[in-house]
Structures are given as C-alpha cells and as structure tokens.
Amino acid sequence: MTTIGDVAKAAGVSRSTVSYALSGNRPISRETRERIDAAISELGFTVNAGARALATSQTMVLGLLLQFHEDEFPPAMLQYILAVSDAARELGYDILMVTDGDGPGAIRRITSSNMVDGVVLLDVTHDDPRLEALRQARQPGALVGLPRDTEGLDVFDLDFGEAARLIVDHLYGLGHHDIVLVSPPRHVFERGGAYAWRFRDAALERAARYGIRIHAHYGESQQPGIERSLNAILDTRTDATALIVHNDASIAALPGVLRERGTVVPRDLSVVSLYSRDFGRTFLLPYTAVETSPDGLGRKAVQHLVRRIAEPAYGPPVVGFIEPELTDRGSTA
Amino acid sequence: MTTIGDVAKAAGVSRSTVSYALSGNRPISRETRERIDAAISELGFTVNAGARALATSQTMVLGLLLQFHEDEFPPAMLQYILAVSDAARELGYDILMVTDGDGPGAIRRITSSNMVDGVVLLDVTHDDPRLEALRQARQPGALVGLPRDTEGLDVFDLDFGEAARLIVDHLYGLGHHDIVLVSPPRHVFERGGAYAWRFRDAALERAARYGIRIHAHYGESQQPGIERSLNAILDTRTDATALIVHNDASIAALPGVLRERGTVVPRDLSVVSLYSRDFGRTFLLPYTAVETSPDGLGRKAVQHLVRRIAEPAYGPPVVGFIEPELTDRGSTA
DNA sequence: CTGAAAGCGCTTACAG
DNA sequence: CTGAAAGCGCTTACAG
Known part of the structure; x- marks a missing residue:
C-alpha cells in the first residue's frame, strides 16, 4: 500500500x-x-483511515443500532436506516450498522473499542436497556424514540400526543363521536413501546374532553392474524363512524379488509392513520394520515449527534419532537 | 482511555x-x-480497534453496499441486510453499511482507505459499474446477484433459470398450457437486472419445449399502477389458467386484486411466484412459490468472503447458485 | 512556508 | 515463560 x-x-x-x-x-x-x-x-x-483515526481519535464513523422486534412490521424500518445513513454521509461520516441481539453488549463493544465517534439508537423503548450502556460510553448518543429517562442523551421523536390530538380534533370537527382506535399489539405496550400509549392515552383524553367515545383495541402486527383481528374489531364496533389506525401492519392490510367487507371510505367509514409518505406509497394507502417523518427524525438525530461530537458541550441534551402534520387524502367525511 | x-x-x-x-x-x-x-x-x-487494525492490517469490518433502485420494492431488501449483518457478526465481523448513490466511488473510498477487509455487494446488475472498482481493490468481494462477468469475485444467486423450469414443469404437470407471466418492470430489464430475463427466458424456452404458451408481461413495481397493471394483464389473458408472478410488488398486491375480481385461487386460476418465507409472511401470501432465500444468499456471501479474507488463494472464484425449491401452498390445480 | 520528531495504541519478530 | 524495541500510517505541537 x-x-x-x-x-x-x-x-x-x-x-x-x-x-x-x-x-x-x-x-x-x-x-x-x-x-x-x-x-x-x-x-x-x-x-489510511485507521491510522488517521488513531492519530486524531476520530473515526468518522457512527454506530447505528437496530433491533428487530417480532411485533414490528419490517417495511417501516428501512426508511430510518436510509435516512440515518444518507444524513451521516452528507456530514462525512460512515455507518457501522449493528443488528446484534444483545443491544447493550453491542454498544459497549463498539464504543469501548473506539470503533465509532457516536451512536444512533433506533426504535427506543420506554425502559430501553441500551441506554445505560450508552450513557456509560465516552461517545455521545442520539435516540430515535422517546424513553422514560432522557438524561444525557439527545432524543428525537414524533410528538405522538400531539398527533393524537390532531387526529381527534379533525374527526371531532367533522362530527364523529364514535371512533375506533386500532393500536399496536398488546405486546408492544408490554415491552415498553411508549409511542403506543402516548398516542392512545392522548387520544382517549382528548375524546373525554369532547365527550365523544373512542374504543381502543389492540391490533395485530404479524401474519396470520392481521386481517382477522381487523375484521373482529370492525365487527364489534359497527356503530363507529371513524377508524384511527396506529399500527403499520394493520393499515397496510386495511384496504383489502375494507374491500372485502364492502366498506367504502369515507362514505361508510372515515379512516385516519399515521404513516410516512413512502410507506403509504409502497402500500398504496389512500388515507388521511399524520406523516411519521422517518427521514426527518433520522436526519435530526444524525445532525445533532455530529454537532455533539464536534462540540461536546454545545448545550444541554435536546429532546426534539417533530410536529405532526396531517396530510388530508380525503378519507374522512 | x-x-x-x-x-x-x-x-x-x-x-x-x-x-x-x-x-x-x-x-x-x-x-x-x-x-x-x-x-x-x-x-x-x-x-482499541483502530490501533489493532493498524498493527495487524485487519479491521474485522466488512463493507456492505446497498443501492436503491426506484423500480424495486423496498420490503425485500431488509432481509438481505439482516442476513449479511448477522452472518458477519457470528464470524466476528462488523458491518460498514454504505448507501451511497455513487457505488463505485463508495467502494474506492472504503477499500482504498482500508476501512474494511472485504466487501459484499447487494443487488448486483448485469453490467454493474461497481464491479470494476471492486476488482481494483486489494480486498476481496462477494456478490449477491449474478453479473455478466464474474471474474475475480465470489458470486451467489438463486438459480433463476432452474426456478423457471421448476415452476413451468410444475404447471405443465398439472395440465396447464396457457400461462401468464408477470415479470419485473421493463425498466429492470433495461438497467440490467439479469434475474428478470434469466427467469423469463428460461420459462419461455421450457414452455416452447413442451409446446405450451407463456405470455410474458412487464409488471409494475411502483404505486400507483401495480393493481392497474395486474388488472390490465389479467383482462388481456382471460383464457390463461395459470399465473406466474416474478415481481415482488405485484405479488404483494395480487391477493387484493384477485379478491376484487372475484377470482378464486386455485379454482379459477393457479398462481405460482417467487418470494421468501418472511416476505410471504409479511404480506400473508398464500401462493405456491420458489423460496428466494435471502438469508441463505446473504450468509453464503459472507462466509465465502471471510474465508477468502483469511486465505486469499483458497481456490478459484466461486459462482454459487442456490437450488430453487418449490414450496407448495396449494395455489395450483 | 517547511521539517524532524514524538506520539496515537496496538502487535510481533527478536532475544533471552 | 517474559521483555525491550521496532513498526503499523498517520497528525501535530515544536522549531526554524
């Protein structure tokens, strides 16, 4: 060489x-x-990148930690990965992607051996066991997903509470007062997927304030069972005039289910959901929805992380919420 | 430290x-x-990983190059990524994931700076411009996807020709002699997605040998248009008794299309496709299909690459085809 | 505007 | 069984 x-x-x-x-x-x-x-x-x-890293103590590599939950719908993940990777490259960083089952161990491994200058965590849960490992690392970390304790870490997430209020307000404004909510599977709540209850609780609270009814159900996220579960929920709530779906797998399956039931949107049922533009495009989803902005979240996390790497004390940790925006696709009436 | x-x-x-x-x-x-x-x-x-790498000339990192084609269905990609990542970790390697738009440039960058010990290329096309950059690198490379010229590289792919013969034989054995084939979009053929024509040409050849008819059509891979294109094809070929779908986006959309048309499988139409078990599970696809084995391909590529890194001359380059296997899900009659 | 030298944190012949 | 030293390929004060 x-x-x-x-x-x-x-x-x-x-x-x-x-x-x-x-x-x-x-x-x-x-x-x-x-x-x-x-x-x-x-x-x-x-x-030689290694020699330069040794001399400068900078690797110009960011760690990207993924974890795959059985209860998650795979197609949504890729958008975050790409956003992080692209944003990193634009700032001169490469991505070390770790899909280890043992998240905390993986964090310790790549940080203590100085393989990375910083770490991005995707899919953070309420009591994410990886956070402790990340706090003990000498490199800064940025999270996508809001945990219970954000201390010492930059955190970015969609404002799910605000998203719920936006959606409920929208439906209430149209005169709906009997609404069905399909949440993530029960298992997501149990393992600490905070986005699930942040959305549900805010929706229920808002509905109570308006004096309207929201019936919250757990949806499924794995086949077989998604269609069946949707049908069961719709069968139970025949009086509802609107449906909120906060569940990737369920919303992807909804068009087929409604077609089969002969339900016409929005004539028979108003539908609102949360998904990204790309996700909606992939599955041809015609529903009014809050944009989940995987691209924006991934980019923000990387930008702040890089800023924090360059300037460790550029300020106190940031908790950044993306403001939800409702894209009206005409699926409500 | x-x-x-x-x-x-x-x-x-x-x-x-x-x-x-x-x-x-x-x-x-x-x-x-x-x-x-x-x-x-x-x-x-x-x-310290960097210092060790400098002293040993081994980074214990593999480069993973992805490229996102507009004409591809995103959900299929993630399985390859995970397979490569998991296989690498089991062998003690980490993954530097590069999603650069400029593939050849990215390869030169990570190889010439010695950031990686080897490179895995996903989604290789017939005349992939990345191959030249990879051949010039001092690190070995392994491909998933068969290019025109495999010289100097270990290559792994599904045997699409054999897959086509397997499927045609299966349908011929059941008495079908008027078959529709939905291929990838025209654009995939044009940009050198060799799997597209390897499958189609072998299917047509086999059909000719049996004296049966296969009508090959380009499918769509992007919304809107997938359903419309499927419907148009099915409208044109009302006399066909069997449908072969070699198109991820189209097969994912097929259940909805057939339901809408009132077509019952296999009573009205036999259906055979190619997809992985996980893909089928995500989209609840009930069709007899050739397993595309993203996991097996990813693992094989990594295993051979690591072997080649340890032992640069362990033999001539390998071209490894995965033998297609038909999983009968009862969608043919 | 340029050079000689120390140092980053390891590994590995070479010697004993 | 163990140590002293050279070397991996850079960067960066220190000097001029």
Missing part, C-alpha cells in the same frame, strides 16, 4: 507537509501543493 | 505480555494470566 511517506518522497517534501496539504491545516506554497497533488494522483494515494 | 500500557503496569508485566495474553498467541503462566485478567476487568480495558 502506498503511504504518506511515498507521497512525500515522490514530491520531495516531508511527510508532515503532505499531511498538512491533505488537511489544509496550514498554508502550503502553490508549487509545493502542486507537486504533492501530482504525486498523490500518480501514486493513487488515499489516507 | 485505558490502554494496554495501563493494564501492563497494573499487572506488573510488559505490554507485550498483555497483548499475548489477549490474543493467546503464546503461552502465559497461570499466575501472570490471572494478574492480567484481574487488571483488565478492574480497569475496564478494551482493545
């Missing part, structure tokens, strides 16, 4: 001069710079 | 002894080893 020493020799300068030419950290005369550039392109030189 | 020197000092030995104790590359007396272990756990020492 060709090193900075080879370049220095070819250009007739010292290694430090080549290094400074590379980094731009001190002025270099025009002719010296030209000789160095010529040598670099002639020899096809690239800085 | 605590270094190997701190451990050596605490244990009262030299740094080299600590290093050998860590690697096991030479015998250490029991009591020395115990003192070292005690010091390590007391100080919470972890080897």
Whole structure:
C-alpha cells in the first residue's frame, strides 16, 4: 500500500507537509501543493483511515443500532436506516450498522473499542436497556424514540400526543363521536413501546374532553392474524363512524379488509392513520394520515449527534419532537 | 482511555505480555494470566480497534453496499441486510453499511482507505459499474446477484433459470398450457437486472419445449399502477389458467386484486411466484412459490468472503447458485 | 512556508 | 515463560 511517506518522497517534501496539504491545516506554497497533488494522483494515494483515526481519535464513523422486534412490521424500518445513513454521509461520516441481539453488549463493544465517534439508537423503548450502556460510553448518543429517562442523551421523536390530538380534533370537527382506535399489539405496550400509549392515552383524553367515545383495541402486527383481528374489531364496533389506525401492519392490510367487507371510505367509514409518505406509497394507502417523518427524525438525530461530537458541550441534551402534520387524502367525511 | 500500557503496569508485566495474553498467541503462566485478567476487568480495558487494525492490517469490518433502485420494492431488501449483518457478526465481523448513490466511488473510498477487509455487494446488475472498482481493490468481494462477468469475485444467486423450469414443469404437470407471466418492470430489464430475463427466458424456452404458451408481461413495481397493471394483464389473458408472478410488488398486491375480481385461487386460476418465507409472511401470501432465500444468499456471501479474507488463494472464484425449491401452498390445480 | 520528531495504541519478530 | 524495541500510517505541537 502506498503511504504518506511515498507521497512525500515522490514530491520531495516531508511527510508532515503532505499531511498538512491533505488537511489544509496550514498554508502550503502553490508549487509545493502542486507537486504533492501530482504525486498523490500518480501514486493513487488515499489516507489510511485507521491510522488517521488513531492519530486524531476520530473515526468518522457512527454506530447505528437496530433491533428487530417480532411485533414490528419490517417495511417501516428501512426508511430510518436510509435516512440515518444518507444524513451521516452528507456530514462525512460512515455507518457501522449493528443488528446484534444483545443491544447493550453491542454498544459497549463498539464504543469501548473506539470503533465509532457516536451512536444512533433506533426504535427506543420506554425502559430501553441500551441506554445505560450508552450513557456509560465516552461517545455521545442520539435516540430515535422517546424513553422514560432522557438524561444525557439527545432524543428525537414524533410528538405522538400531539398527533393524537390532531387526529381527534379533525374527526371531532367533522362530527364523529364514535371512533375506533386500532393500536399496536398488546405486546408492544408490554415491552415498553411508549409511542403506543402516548398516542392512545392522548387520544382517549382528548375524546373525554369532547365527550365523544373512542374504543381502543389492540391490533395485530404479524401474519396470520392481521386481517382477522381487523375484521373482529370492525365487527364489534359497527356503530363507529371513524377508524384511527396506529399500527403499520394493520393499515397496510386495511384496504383489502375494507374491500372485502364492502366498506367504502369515507362514505361508510372515515379512516385516519399515521404513516410516512413512502410507506403509504409502497402500500398504496389512500388515507388521511399524520406523516411519521422517518427521514426527518433520522436526519435530526444524525445532525445533532455530529454537532455533539464536534462540540461536546454545545448545550444541554435536546429532546426534539417533530410536529405532526396531517396530510388530508380525503378519507374522512 | 485505558490502554494496554495501563493494564501492563497494573499487572506488573510488559505490554507485550498483555497483548499475548489477549490474543493467546503464546503461552502465559497461570499466575501472570490471572494478574492480567484481574487488571483488565478492574480497569475496564478494551482493545482499541483502530490501533489493532493498524498493527495487524485487519479491521474485522466488512463493507456492505446497498443501492436503491426506484423500480424495486423496498420490503425485500431488509432481509438481505439482516442476513449479511448477522452472518458477519457470528464470524466476528462488523458491518460498514454504505448507501451511497455513487457505488463505485463508495467502494474506492472504503477499500482504498482500508476501512474494511472485504466487501459484499447487494443487488448486483448485469453490467454493474461497481464491479470494476471492486476488482481494483486489494480486498476481496462477494456478490449477491449474478453479473455478466464474474471474474475475480465470489458470486451467489438463486438459480433463476432452474426456478423457471421448476415452476413451468410444475404447471405443465398439472395440465396447464396457457400461462401468464408477470415479470419485473421493463425498466429492470433495461438497467440490467439479469434475474428478470434469466427467469423469463428460461420459462419461455421450457414452455416452447413442451409446446405450451407463456405470455410474458412487464409488471409494475411502483404505486400507483401495480393493481392497474395486474388488472390490465389479467383482462388481456382471460383464457390463461395459470399465473406466474416474478415481481415482488405485484405479488404483494395480487391477493387484493384477485379478491376484487372475484377470482378464486386455485379454482379459477393457479398462481405460482417467487418470494421468501418472511416476505410471504409479511404480506400473508398464500401462493405456491420458489423460496428466494435471502438469508441463505446473504450468509453464503459472507462466509465465502471471510474465508477468502483469511486465505486469499483458497481456490478459484466461486459462482454459487442456490437450488430453487418449490414450496407448495396449494395455489395450483 | 517547511521539517524532524514524538506520539496515537496496538502487535510481533527478536532475544533471552 | 517474559521483555525491550521496532513498526503499523498517520497528525501535530515544536522549531526554524
């Protein structure tokens, strides 16, 4: 492999001069710079990332921790991954993606060995066991998903409470007062998927305030059972005039279920959900919905993390909520 | 940060002894080893990955290159990513995931800077521009997807020709002689998605041999248009008794389309497709299908790559086809 | 504007 | 069974 020493020799300068030419950290005369550039392109030189990392204590790599819950609908995850990866690259960082079953162990491994400059956690739960490991790391961390205790970490999430209020207000404004809510599966609540109850509780509270009724049910997220569960819920609540679906797998299955039931939206039933534009596009979902912004969340997490890496004390930890926006696709009346 | 020197000092030995104790590359007396272990756990020492990489020229990281084609159905991709990531971890490797738009540039960047010991390419096309960059790298590469020229690279793919023959044989054996094939979109053929024509051409050839008819159509892969395109194809071919769908987006949409048309499978139409067990599970697909084995392909690619890293000349490049297997789900008659 | 030297934290022949 | 030293390929004060 060709090193900075080879370049220095070819250009007739010292290694430090080549290094400074590379980094731009001190002025270099025009002719010296030209000789160095010529040598670099002639020899096809690239800085060795490991050596640079050792010398600078910066790897220019971010850790990205994923965990796959059985109770989650896989297609939604990819959008977060891409958003994080793209945002990182734009800021000059690469992504070390870890899908380890043992999240805390994986965090300790990549942080204590200094493989990364910072860590992004996806799919954070209420009492996420990875947070402790992340707090003990010397690298900063950014979360997508709101845990119980946000201390010492930058956190980004959709404001699910506000999303619920937005949706309930929308339906109430249209005159609905008997509404069915399909939540994530019971198991998501039990394992601490806080987005599930943040949404549900806010919706119920808002409904109580208006004196209207919301019937909350657990939906399914795994086949077989999604369609069956939706049908069972709809069978139970024939008097409801509106349906809120906060469940990726269920909303993806809803068009088929409603078609089969002969239910026409919004004539027979108003439908509102939460999903990203891309998700809706993939599954051809025609419903009015709150945009979940995986792209915005992923980007924000990365941007703050990089800022925090550059400037460890740039301020107290941030808890950033994305303001929900309702995209009206005409599925309510 | 605590270094190997701190451990050596605490244990009262030299740094080299600590290093050998860590690697096991030479015998250490029991009591020395115990003192070292005690010091390590007391100080919470972890080897610095960058420094080790610099000294050994091994990063223990594999590059994983993804590219997102507009004409692809996103949900299928995640399975490959997970398979590669899990297989790598089992062999002691981490994954540097690169989603750069500029594939060849990304390969040059991560290989020439020695960030990775090897590279896995997903979603390889017939004339994939990334291959040239990969061949010029000093690290070995493994591909998922068969390109025109496999020289110097380990390649793994489903045997799409054999899959086509398997499916045609199956349908021919059941007495079908008028069959519709929904292929990937035209655009996939044009940009060199070889799996598309490998499957189609083999199916047509086999049909010709049996003297039966296969009508090949391009399907869509993006909304809106998937359902419409399926309906248009089915409207054109009302005399066909069997449908082969080689198109992820179309097969995911098929149940809804057939329900709407009132077509009962297999009474009115036999259906065969290609998809993975997980994909079928996510979309509740009840069709007899060739298993596409993203897990098996991902694992194989990683295993061979790691083998090749350890032993650069362990043999000539491998082109490994996964034998297709038909999972009978009763959707043909 | 440039160079010589120390140092980042490891590994591994070389010696004993 | 163990240690002293060189080396991996960089960066960056220190000096001039």
